[in-house]
Amino acid sequence: MDAADLRIFEAVARLGGMNRAAGELRTVQSNVTQRIRQLEEELEAPLFQRHARGVALTPAGRRLLPYAARVAQLIAEARRAVADDGAPKGPLAIGSLETTAALRLAPVLASFAAAYPEVDLALATGTSAELVDLVLGHRLEGAFVCGPVRHPELEEETVFREELVLVTQRSPLGVDALLAARDLKIVVLRAGCFYRQRLEEILARRGVVGLRRLEFGTIDGLIGCAAAGIGVTLLPRGVVARAWREGRVNVHALPAEEALVDTLFIRRRDGFVSSALAAFLAHARSGHAEAEAPE
Amino acid sequence: MDAADLRIFEAVARLGGMNRAAGELRTVQSNVTQRIRQLEEELEAPLFQRHARGVALTPAGRRLLPYAARVAQLIAEARRAVADDGAPKGPLAIGSLETTAALRLAPVLASFAAAYPEVDLALATGTSAELVDLVLGHRLEGAFVCGPVRHPELEEETVFREELVLVTQRSPLGVDALLAARDLKIVVLRAGCFYRQRLEEILARRGVVGLRRLEFGTIDGLIGCAAAGIGVTLLPRGVVARAWREGRVNVHALPAEEALVDTLFIRRRDGFVSSALAAFLAHARSGHAEAEAPE
DNA sequence: AACTTCTATCGCAATTCTCGATAGGTGAGC
DNA sequence: GCTCACCTATCGAGAATTGCGATAGAAGTT
Numbered sequence: 001m002d003a004a005d006l007r008i009f010e011a012v013a014r015l016g017g018m019n020r021a022a023g024e025l026r027t028v029q030s031n032v033t034q035r036i037r038q039l040e041e042e043l044e045a046p047l048f049q050r051h052a053r054g055v056a057l058t059p060a061g062r063r064l065l066p067y068a069a070r071v072a073q074l075i076a077e078a079r080r081a082v083a084d085d086g087a088p089k090g091p092l093a094i095g096s097l098e099t100t101a102a103l104r105l106a107p108v109l110a111s112f113a114a115a116y117p118e119v120d121l122a123l124a125t126g127t128s129a130e131l132v133d134l135v136l137g138h139r140l141e142g143a144f145v146c147g148p149v150r151h152p153e154l155e156e157e158t159v160f161r162e163e164l165v166l167v168t169q170r171s172p173l174g175v176d177a178l179l180a181a182r183d184l185k186i187v188v189l190r191a192g193c194f195y196r197q198r199l200e201e202i203l204a205r206r207g208v209v210g211l212r213r214l215e216f217g218t219i220d221g222l223i224g225c226a227a228a229g230i231g232v233t234l235l236p237r238g239v240v241a242r243a244w245r246e247g248r249v250n251v252h253a254l255p256a257e258e259a260l261v262d263t264l265f266i267r268r269r270d271g272f273v274s275s276a277l278a279a280f281l282a283h284a285r286s287g288h289a290e291a292e293a294p295e
Numbered sequence: 296m297d298a299a300d301l302r303i304f305e306a307v308a309r310l311g312g313m314n315r316a317a318g319e320l321r322t323v324q325s326n327v328t329q330r331i332r333q334l335e336e337e338l339e340a341p342l343f344q345r346h347a348r349g350v351a352l353t354p355a356g357r358r359l360l361p362y363a364a365r366v367a368q369l370i371a372e373a374r375r376a377v378a379d380d381g382a383p384k385g386p387l388a389i390g391s392l393e394t395t396a397a398l399r400l401a402p403v404l405a406s407f408a409a410a411y412p413e414v415d416l417a418l419a420t421g422t423s424a425e426l427v428d429l430v431l432g433h434r435l436e437g438a439f440v441c442g443p444v445r446h447p448e449l450e451e452e453t454v455f456r457e458e459l460v461l462v463t464q465r466s467p468l469g470v471d472a473l474l475a476a477r478d479l480k481i482v483v484l485r486a487g488c489f490y491r492q493r494l495e496e497i498l499a500r501r502g503v504v505g506l507r508r509l510e511f512g513t514i515d516g517l518i519g520c521a522a523a524g525i526g527v528t529l530l531p532r533g534v535v536a537r538a539w540r541e542g543r544v545n546v547h548a549l550p551a552e553e554a555l556v557d558t559l560f561i562r563r564r565d566g567f568v569s570s571a572l573a574a575f576l577a578h579a580r581s582g583h584a585e586a587e588a589p590e
Numbered sequence: 591a592a593c594t595t596c597t598a599t600c601g602c603a604a605t606t607c608t609c610g611a612t613a614g615g616t617g618a619g620c
Numbered sequence: 621g622c623t624c625a626c627c628t629a630t631c632g633a634g635a636a637t638t639g640c641g642a643t644a645g646a647a648g649t650t
Contacts, residue, residue, distance in 0.1 A: 067373030078362030347616035
């Protein structure tokens with residue numbers, strides 16, 4: 001049982017037929033048949049049940065299938081480990097919440113790309129749950145998500161701790177009075193954004209429910225909306241610092257348990273940490289992340 | 296890069312020479328040389344530094360080595376998974392603390408062996424730390440240890456919860472008076488036993504320190520020593536129930552935080568659970584473990 | 591009944607693997 | 621300084637494996 005055998009086995013199992021597998025593997029059907037038969041002889045167990053429309057996994061085959069994928073992944077990882085001589089280079093696939101990417105990662109990415117031109121950085125965005133799945137599935141080397149995740153196979157590390165503040169129009173009124181206004185909307189960066197959920201929780205706890213939502217694609221748009229009294233939004237303090245200094249909006253601090261949100265970087269515990277990823281993490285930790293933070 | 300290549304690579308790295316590796320692999324040196332050279336060409340990286348007395352790993356080789364072991368383990372596990380058709384059979388290597396084996400496991404093992412004669416059960420004993428290492432190193436499918444362990448790669452499950460009691464000679468005196476006796480010894484099953492450590496902590500907390508230790512190989516010996524007033528020991532309540540009913544010893548309950556000790560079964564989180572292991576765990580959980588417990 | 595789609599098998603070619611022998615290099619010991 | 625022991629590199633021939641194309645057979649579809 002070799003890695004090559006397992007690759008063929010995996011293709012046959014996934015495509016449900018030796019002909020289809022042969023096509024994908026750039027070989028001929030007789031070859032696939034022979035290799036599968038040899039594998040079955042070696043393991044002394046039938047792996048596929050043959051029928052007229054293709055093949056189906058037997059129980060033994062079902063037991064083998066996950067190992068085929070794991071062996072392939074492990075060998076791919078070994079290749080990367082050998083190729084990684086310590087100088088950050090090559091592909092680096094990481095993920096991030098859209099909000100984090102927009103608010104925090106932009107300067108990190110820019111300076112990282114400048115510092116390590118040899119690295120081909122790919123940034124995927126999605127919800128925390130999607131990103132966790134991608135990391136677990138070896139599709140991403142790591143991701144920035146809102147935590148805690150507490151998955152046994154994932155290592156997590158807090159990289160940003162945001163203090164979220166309510167942002168409203170400039171007004172002598174208190175926050176409660178502002179929230180009581182008719183037609184108030186909550187303004188969020190994007191549907192599904194983590195801050196939206198948090199904002200709704202915060203308002204619900206104050207008895208404000210059923211507000212309309214308004215989506216904006218840019219941070220400045222959010223702040224503009226809040227300044228105009230159209231709605232209320234929730235943003236990291238650092239992001240609204242400028243608008244606040246300029247007197248365009250009011251910011252309202254929240255109690256710590258509502259205000260603080262940790263952005264974690266997650267990666268597989270057993271996974272290989274490429275030099276590119278190590279360099280990226282060092283870069284993210286070493287202060288570039290504070291570029292937008294308040295003075 | 297195939298599993299076979301990695302096996303050859305691993306042997307060369309471990310033995311420090313292609314000749315030695317060829318011997319172990321039952322092939323000839325030229326073959327090993329060629330395969331290693333091909334592997335180096337494929338990976339485009341030198342794996343070994345050749346010198347007159349053999350070869351030494353290069354940095355790239357050092358990076359590859361752990362993957363060779365992991366691939367080999369994974370493939371071995373895949374073989375076992377395929378061979379395991381649901382009927383418990385074949386080898387089953389588990390570990391246990393000596394104390395647990397003696398006090399709790401004997402009836403489980405006996406009835407398991409009778410129920411599943413197809414399983415070749417091997418029981419290794421050692422300290423908790425040793426057993427944890429053996430499980431992590433794929434040498435044992437699981438082990439009974441005293442917890443908590445909290446290792447990220449290990450799944451742990453509480454299988455026994457013992458109530459430990461102090462066992463002393465039968466006497467109208469209170470436990471404090473008995474502990475104050477001169478020449479009192481602590482009697483333990485074996486050096487390094489977990490209960491010994493707990494017993495010393497318990498006594499230390501009551502100001503009793505520096506006692507002599509006496510080791511006995513059997514539970515009955517411990518109880519006999521305690522009954523004769525030679526020493527004091529610490530045992531699960533169930534084990535001394537008979538001697539207590541017969542009026543041979545006094546048992547003294549302890550506060551919960553001192554009395555309760557969990558025996559956990561640990562196994563690798565990512566590891567394959569063989570049918571034999573599943574059957575064993577079901578067996579252990581389903582009441583056979585209570586054979587020696589009090590009525 | 592003809593057709594399509596799939597797997598099993600066979601013979602042959604190409605590739606790869608294995609083996610044994612030989613060459614070359616290096617350090618230890620005399 | 622020489623030989624000896626030990627090691628790796630390389631070569632060529634034979635063996636084994638793998639890959640390919642063609643064909644046969646089975647089963648569902650039209």
